[in-house]
Amino acid sequence: MEVLYARCAGLDVHAGSVTACVRIAVDATVTYEHRTVSANTRGLLDLGHWLSAHGCTHVAMEATGVYWKPVWHVLESDFTLILANAMHIRNIPGRKSDMNDATWIADLLAHGLIRSSFVPPAPIQELRDLTRTRKQLMREIGRHTLRIQKTLEDANLKITRVVSDILGASGRAILTALVAGETDPERLADLTRGKLKATRADLVDALHGRVTTHHRFMIQLHLTQVDALGAAVHDVDARVGDALGPFRAAVSLLTTMPGLSDTAARVLVAEIGTDMMRFPSAAHLVSWAGLCPRLDESAGKRRSTRIRQGAPWLKTTLVSAAWAATRKKDSYLRAQFLRIKSRRGAKKAILAVANSMLTAAYHMLRDGVEYHDLGSQHFAHRDKDQITKRLLQRLRDLGVVVEVKAA
Numbered sequence: 257m258e259v260l261y262a263r264c265a266g267l268d269v270h271a272g273s274v275t276a277c278v279r280i281a282v283d284a285t286v287t288y289e290h291r292t293v294s295a296n297t298r299g300l301l302d303l304g305h306w307l308s309a310h311g312c313t314h315v316a317m318e319a320t321g322v323y324w325k326p327v328w329h330v331l332e333s334d335f336t337l338i339l340a341n342a343m344h345i346r347n348i349p350g351r352k353s354d355m356n357d358a359t360w361i362a363d364l365l366a367h368g369l370i371r372s373s374f375v376p377p378a379p380i381q382e383l384r385d386l387t388r389t390r391k392q393l394m395r396e397i398g399r400h401t402l403r404i405q406k407t408l409e410d411a412n413l414k415i416t417r418v419v420s421d422i423l424g425a426s427g428r429a430i431l432t433a434l435v436a437g438e439t440d441p442e443r444l445a446d447l448t449r450g451k452l453k454a455t456r457a458d459l460v461d462a463l464h465g466r467v468t469t470h471h472r473f474m475i476q477l478h479l480t481q482v483d484a485l486g487a488a489v490h491d492v493d494a495r496v497g498d499a500l501g502p503f504r505a506a507v508s509l510l511t512t513m514p515g516l517s518d519t520a521a522r523v524l525v526a527e528i529g530t531d532m533m534r535f536p537s538a539a540h541l542v543s544w545a546g547l548c549p550r551l552d553e554s555a556g557k558r559r560s561t562r563i564r565q566g567a568p569w570l571k572t573t574l575v576s577a578a579w580a581a582t583r584k585k586d587s588y589l590r591a592q593f594l595r596i597k598s599r600r601g602a603k604k605a606i607l608a609v610a611n612s613m614l615t616a617a618y619h620m621l622r623d624g625v626e627y628h629d630l631g632s633q634h635f636a637h638r639d640k641d642q643i644t645k646r647l648l649q650r651l652r653d654l655g656v657v658v659e660v661k662a663a
Contacts, residue, residue: 266361267317277358300330384526413465418454513627515581527570532622578609588630
């Protein structure tokens with residue numbers, strides 16, 4: 257087999273140590289040298305010097321949790337680094353049972369059998385950390401909100417049935433009064449602001465309950481946590497705004513797509529970057545994100561079409577954006593959702609919409625163009641002949657003779 261890199265190395269990265277194997281090919285002779293160093297900064301610098309002394313040009317490692325990141329940051333300025341997907345490496349046949357991971361990675365790298373995973377540049381990595389942290393904080397706020405609802409149910413207060421958002425203006429005013437000791441339903445009902453989905457009588461009935469000191473303590477505890485998390489979200493948003501400087505134009509471009517809010521567009525940029533040349537095509541990006549059905553077929557039988565995990569942070573954001581996009585009337589995305597939903601169900605339909613949105617985002621970022629909506633009648637015009645043929649056949653089945661004339 258052809259050798260692409262005569263001097264290369266494979267790294268087996270652990271939490272506390274890194275095992276390296278240098279592979280040197282001279283004519284038909286292949287030699288290996290191994291070394292294990294500490295995973296601290298001094299050890300990684302020594303590893304870099306050792307690899308340079310052996311004339312290594314390319315270094316590959318598996319993506320093991322977050323342990324690969326310090327190794328990458330120390331070595332990226334001196335070597336061509338390749339981050340390998342552990343699953344891809346395991347699926348390549350030919351490995352001997354007594355061969356360690358570093359040696360196997362070095363052999364695969366020398367023959368060009370390792371596909372490099374997408375590693376964004378440092379500014380995108382920082383933006384990604386911020387957007388993911390924000391999402392985790394919002395999830396924590398949601399968990400504390402559910403715990404408040406549980407406490408209210410325990411006190412037999414049915415606030416959630418009459419107030420859509422218990423942390424909104426009306427809900428928060430009622431919760432604050434409950435913590436302060438107010439239990440009169442009429443006075444609590446007077447604290448509501450704006451228009452509610454329930455009548456005043458229903459609201460007063462829902463505020464009749466059995467509130468104890470324990471309930472007040474638990475509500476106050478969770479409200480304090482919600483306030484602290486909200487302040488943290490505010491700080492992260494400010495930091496994201498600063499980190500977004502060179503990518504602000506890309507975010508503005510993406511927000512022209514239905515369903516993509518400013519927050520969702522920031523997540524999209526943080527997860528895939530702005531340089532679409534890293535992905536050979538839109539289909540590769542969609543596959544990397546885990547938004548295309550798996551083809552598992554043998555002997556003419558399709559065993560599974562389940563999607564793979566892909567990029568979960570990106571996927572969840574796109575699915576949420578897809579649900580928002582389907583609410584826009586007379587749009588292509590809504591028409592696509594309704595068309596697939598009737599045949600395959602809502603879950604498959606929403607994934608198809610998310611697939612289309614990511615495909616559109618790829619072309620928008622690559623070409624620097626705004627979103628162009630094809631309209632709700634796109635499928636009707638595209639499949640005009642098929643629709644006409646199907647409808648005519650249904651009429652014939654009903655015994656109706658129809659003469660077709662071109663308009």
